[in-house]
Amino acid sequence: MLAMNAPLDYFLHADGSASKPVLTLDWVFASIVVAVCIIVGVLLVMALFRQRAPETVLPREDDGLSWIVVGTTLSVFALLGMTVYMLATLEQISKPSRAPALTINVTARQWWWQVEYGADDPAKRFSTANEIHIPTGEPILIVLNSTDVIHTFWVPRLAGKTQAIPGLTNRQWIEADQPGIYWGQCTEYCGVQHAHMAFKVVAETPQDFDAWREAQAKPAALAEGGGRSVFMSQCSGCHAIRGTTAAGAYGPDLTHLQSRQLIAAGLMTNTQDHLSDWISRPQELKSGARMPNFDLPAGDKAALLSYLQTLR
């Protein structure tokens, strides 16, 4: 079945209370419209090929008005019913049934997603990229912004789309019933690498989520050596690592880089080889991305990679 592994499908799967009513609506509407197409198709074929009596009387222009009256009346009732159902569903998904347990700030950028978790204690705040962890069974509020152009935040199995518009703060709530990984993707054309602007929502049990959050809030483990100084001289202008002097805000925060499954907004899995490749030639892998190619001496490169491995 070709649909079984389509991670962005929303027609066969809905995994939270913001998307489930829409899945039902989708199937009801799809059934009605397919039925309409079949009915009209059958009427059309019958009209074209039905047996006709020999012509005895002249045609009257006014014949057949009952077709329009009956057809339009049925359409009006169907459409009114569908409209009411649609509006009721809209009401159902526009707000969660209870106050969101958690607010996450998501900022869309050309071409990645900055994800920030707030806390009263500034030491507990942290920023990550392209991976949104949430606890299951709770409505979560996503506060959406953009620093550059318009993007659209979409996790189809959890909720519908919301544009991230610069100069405007939008909100979208999501909820996952079960632990799992839910794919997300930008859907508004936002520049050459619009195609490579994916992210993941990782839903975990509240215990697992708390543990993850605890770990993310910690600064990076202390690691000395050549790799760290390569990072500070080459990478820290754009990337931050909490607990070090690297505080660049232009690219993703790399404090816990190794806890993420993917790099470059979903382009590649996070392996040592892919990281190495990404540092050397991002402009070939994702042309136009803001990260330049780094042609580092082999020693520096190896040191940098082993430093990055410490960012767990």
Add this chain to the structure above:
Amino acid sequence: MAEAQAAQIGSIVPGSPEEKRLHEIWEAEPGWRGWLSTTDHKSIGLRYLFTAFFFLIAGGIEALIIRLQLARPNLSLVTPEQYAQLFTMHGLTMIFLYALPILSGFSNYLWPLVLGSRDMAFPRLNAFSYWIFIFAGAFLYASFPLGQAPNDGWFNYVPFSGPVYNVGPNIDVYALGMVLLGLSTTAGAVNFVVTFLRLRAPGMSIPRVPIMTWGTLAASFGNLFAVPAVSLAFFLLWLDRNFGTHFFDIAHDGKALLWQHLFWIFGHPWVYVIVLPAMGIVSMGLPTFCRRPLVGYMPVALSTVATMLLGFEVWVHHMFATGLPSLSLSFFGAASMIISIPSAVATFAWIATIWLGRPVFKVPFLFFAGFIILFVIGGVSGVMTAAVPLDLQLNDTYFVVAHLHYVLLGINVFPVVGGIYYWFPKFSGRMNSEKLGRLAFWIMFIGFNLGFFPMHIAGLLGMPRRIYTYPPNMGWDTVNMVTTAGSFLFALGVLVFVIDVFYSIYKGAKAPINPWDAPSLEWTTPSPPPPYNFAVIPFVGSRYPLWEGRLAEAEGRSRLDEGYLLMNGRETLGTTAMHAEPDAILKMPADSYFPLVASIFISALFVALLLHALIMAITTVALGLLSLVGWLWPRPVLRMEAAA
């Protein structure tokens, strides 16, 4: 009083000296002079058709490259930037340079013939609107070969299209080109509205106008209200980009959403602008092959007007995902569902017409009947996208791409090709090849559905629009391969159609006056019609002047061979708006180079604005104004006279 010179009533025999005189009065000069100066609506109409079809092929080739790029995952036939330019040029070509201009071609060619007039109300303005159209088309394409074509999709959202994120000339070309094209659209719309109100044959009261004219009339009114919004939006964007204004500049409190509102206040009515005249073509042609009048003329005409009016109430359905309050979403969602009611009227009218008629399966009829099911599929997928919660999933996926192609190809291209086959005898004086025509229909119909139906599935599987490639693990491989195959099959069908057209122009059988036994006035003129259309302006006594006596209802009698003799120079009859009572003899202008000259200078002004060439801009404005003076130079021969 002018009664002394008032028009006389009489008839003109073919081959008589009077007819020769009419020829001399109306014929364009031979050679290139006449070609550049003619104001004959038939020449202008055919030029519109050819030019717009050329753009259809250009946009189609762009689409085929896109389809090759998407045929398999992770292909790199084109770069991401080339891909962006391709899908932008494909969209703007099809929507702006093909879809409306081709319908303007039909209306320009056919209106005077179906209304019983000798030309459009403003023949020079008509020539002007064509020249501006082709220059605007060339302008929009000028930066394509340089690799600097518009690259933000046809709806061109800010701030990506603004000066910060898009530094090349790409978007300036789009902005200025669209303002220029807006001049053509507006001039054309004014011409249609006035022609409809004033140039109908005597006796053709409002309930008797041919059904197709309602579509173009509604669309023309729509244009007059919709085009200013987009011209303004593009002008403001151009100011932002070139003079540092802040309409859309977020850093200085400009608003990104302002663009979306202005664009879609235009954009959604435009959808109806490019389908209502095409639906009019079907309502006009389909009954001919059913051997009976259209069922429900009045409901269909009213539903056409209602669709256009409602079309101004639904633009926010393109913006459901922008974070607007749900009350606003509810209103626009409900309106977007209700707008399908008038379409239901038309659908049942067409089916009833076939049901009660005696269908003759000629090539145009195949396209018109095939259109009905495509119309329904495109319509009901629109109902799905009107449902707000559902649209929040469907929006910006391939489901919307599928929907809009069923609308634009199903409701525009199929009626257009059917219409070209239907009026081909009039256009060319030849009959098309039934064999090639049937082949073209079946290849196009199968290729279209094979290509575009799977896009619905791709959308439901979450494939976003405007991605230049996709990884192999997304579940989209098969649907994309099928879509690519279908699109090439569809292109083959179009090719067969083009071959048929060129073959038939040269080798087709000579067409009689009324080969389809159709009921409307254009089928009383020779194929092709003479420059003056009608030797005498006919009297119209019923809705179907050529089918009188064939219907059970008693209707008035038309007089087709006897009517107003208007031969003191270029003249046609002006009639009153409601009842089409003779009102004035309209003196029509002579052919003129000035529409072309004015268009050249106005277009050159836009080139100057693009290049920031101040002296060139001032010069072109001055020369443009001078050419308008020449255009409008008073001539005593154009003094109007009251009719008898």
